[in-house]
Amino acid sequence: MDYYLVVLFCFAITLHNIEEAIWLPKWSQQSSRFQKPVTSSEFHFAVILITILAYLSAFCFLVMPESDFAKWIFIGFLGSMIINAIFPHLIANVFLKKYAPGLLTGLVLNLPINSFIIYRMLSDNLIVWKELIISTFIVGIILLALIPFLFKIGGKIARLPSFK
Template sequence: MSPSYKLTAVLFGIGVTLHNLEEAMYLVRWARSHLKLRFEPNPKIYWVLTSLVSVMIWIPIVGVCVSKESPHFQSALSGFALAMAINAVLPHLVISLVKHSYSPGAGTGMLFNLPLGVLLIHAQLSAHSISRVGVWREAVLYALLLAVGTFGSLYGAHAILAARRA
């Protein structure tokens, strides 16, 4: 991959990390006052979870930057890019518009994750290393793995806390 792809990947990683930091710092307080949730969000869980997502994002970024030819890292990065681009719009932007209140993560998602995620996916589609269908199939698979893992961990951790309190 080209140096510009690698730079975009690093900028994407920085953007995701800033996005996750913003969520960890402000999302729990905002959610408590703006959303009706089935559980009481725990700030420590959000710190841990957003930190883990940030670490997971950097694994394929480092892989893309140091590996000579890294189709698996590129596919994983495209999946994360797809997940984070979608995340910028749904829920962050949509909830901000519906609630008439800034949802923490909306700005960093729209400023960094959406455009850089689209650029990463576009670059992989243009590289012709695998078919377009293959790129999308693998991107969707990795995006689903990230989403299921993240939401499963989030709800699982809150369920464990609720059970410990009972």
């Protein structure tokens, strides 16, 4: 796997998460079935940790390309971020008839870059469809389960006297 493709993945997810960090907390305060209200502190803590996990997955894949586990986590992140561009971002935008933070970077960066990386991995026989689908499902479920937990921790940290 070309080093630059993994760097592109990190670049795309970073810009996507920055876009969300800037605008999503305020956007989430509006009544919506797509997003429960979240404070900036809660969201920023969660998005930083998710970004760190994405970077760790990319780093482990680069350092240990022979490790199936490292590969599965990395392709799980790739697939999860592709799905994330569509649901919730695109779906929320269509149903709410207003811009959902993360949509632009999701569609312009994550979707094409991650799709290209997956295409290359499939073409180079580094992965098969079954691995991609199962990894995307498992990593996606883990991330979805982790996010509310991270919001809760971020909220508790923000309430500590040293952070006020």
